[in-house]
Amino acid sequence: MTDFLFHHGTRETLKRHADEGYAVVVPLAATEQHGPNLPVFTDSLIGEHLAFEACKQAATSTKLLLAPTLVVGCSQHHLAFGGTLSFTSSTYLLMLKEIGESLVSGGFRKIIFLNAHGGNEPMMHQAAQDLAVQHDIWTASASYWSLSRSALTELHAQEMGMVPGHAGGFETSLIASLTPDLIRNESIDRPAHSQRSWINAGPPGSFVGKHSYLTGVDGYTDSAHQADAAKGAMYMQAIIESTAQWLVQVGNWMNEGVELAP
Numbered sequence: 494m495t496d497f498l499f500h501h502g503t504r505e506t507l508k509r510h511a512d513e514g515y516a517v518v519v520p521l522a523a524t525e526q527h528g529p530n531l532p533v534f535t536d537s538l539i540g541e542h543l544a545f546e547a548c549k550q551a552a553t554s555t556k557l558l559l560a561p562t563l564v565v566g567c568s569q570h571h572l573a574f575g576g577t578l579s580f581t582s583s584t585y586l587l588m589l590k591e592i593g594e595s596l597v598s599g600g601f602r603k604i605i606f607l608n609a610h611g612g613n614e615p616m617m618h619q620a621a622q623d624l625a626v627q628h629d630i631w632t633a634s635a636s637y638w639s640l641s642r643s644a645l646t647e648l649h650a651q652e653m654g655m656v657p658g659h660a661g662g663f664e665t666s667l668i669a670s671l672t673p674d675l676i677r678n679e680s681i682d683r684p685a686h687s688q689r690s691w692i693n694a695g696p697p698g699s700f701v702g703k704h705s706y707l708t709g710v711d712g713y714t715d716s717a718h719q720a721d722a723a724k725g726a727m728y729m730q731a732i733i734e735s736t737a738q739w740l741v742q743v744g745n746w747m748n749e750g751v752e753l754a755p
C-alpha cells in the first residue's frame with residue numbers, strides 16, 4: 494500500500510486530497526560526510542525509511558500524504574571534509590518556504606516538515622513559522638530525535654554515544670540495521686567511549702560555537718565501536734512509533750483543534 498505517497502498520485506488525485514484536507518509530510522535530510530565509516534547518504538537513508546514507515550502507520554488514522562525526501566540540506570559545516578552537497582542556510586530557508594508555497598498553490602493547507610539532519614533544524618522551524626504567518630494554513634515541524642527522545646532514553650540508546658550525534662555509535666547502529674553493506678567496518682578502529690568535542694551545549698536554547706568545531710574533531714562525534722544492528726533496529730522501531738504518534742496528534746490538531754501533548 495503506497496497510496497499515501499504524494500509522488501505516486503496524479504494531479505487529479507492530489508487536487509482531490511487537497512480538497513479533502515490532507516496534510517503533506519515533507520521529509521528533510523542531507524548528503525554529507527559521515528566520517529570514514531558511514532556513507533554520505535546516512536541521514537537520507539535514515540530519514541526516508543523512518544518517514545515512510547511512520548507515515549504508513551499514521552495514514553491509517555489521519556489523512557496525510559508523504560512527499561519525496563529532500564536529500565540535500567544545509568551542511569555547510571561539513572563541506573571542508575568533502576563528500577558533501579549543501580545549500581547555504583539562506584537558500585535552504587527560501588527553498589523550504591517555496592516548497593511550502595508550491596503545496597499551498599496546489600490547494601494544500603496543512604504542511605509538516607519531518608527532519609533527519611541537525612543542520613536543517615533552525616531553518617525548518619523558521620520556514621514552518623513563516624508559512625503559517627503568510628498563508629492561512631497549519632504547519633508543524635520536528636526532528637526525529639526530539640520526537641523519540643524519551644523512547645530512546647528508555648532503550649538506553651545513549652550507551653552508544655551521542656544521540657543522535659554524527660557518524661558515531663548511534664547512527665552507525667541505525668545504518669547497520671538498514672543497509673549494513675554500506676558500513677566500512679575496517680574504518681572503525683577507534684577506542685570505545687572516545688566522545689569527541691561537538692558543540693559545547695550550554696543551557697537549552699543557547700548556542701556556543703567555534704570555527705571548525707561544529708563537526709567534531711574529525712567529522713564525527715563519538716566512536717562507532719559498539720554499533721549493533723539489533724539495537725539499531727530497536728532504536729529505529731522506537732523512532733518510527735514516536736514519529737507516527739506525533740503525526741497522528743498533529744493531524745488531529747490540524748483537523749479538529751485537538752490539544753497537542755506537551
Ligand SMILES: [Zn+2]
Pocket residue numbers: 527535536658659660664
Ligand atoms: Zn547523520
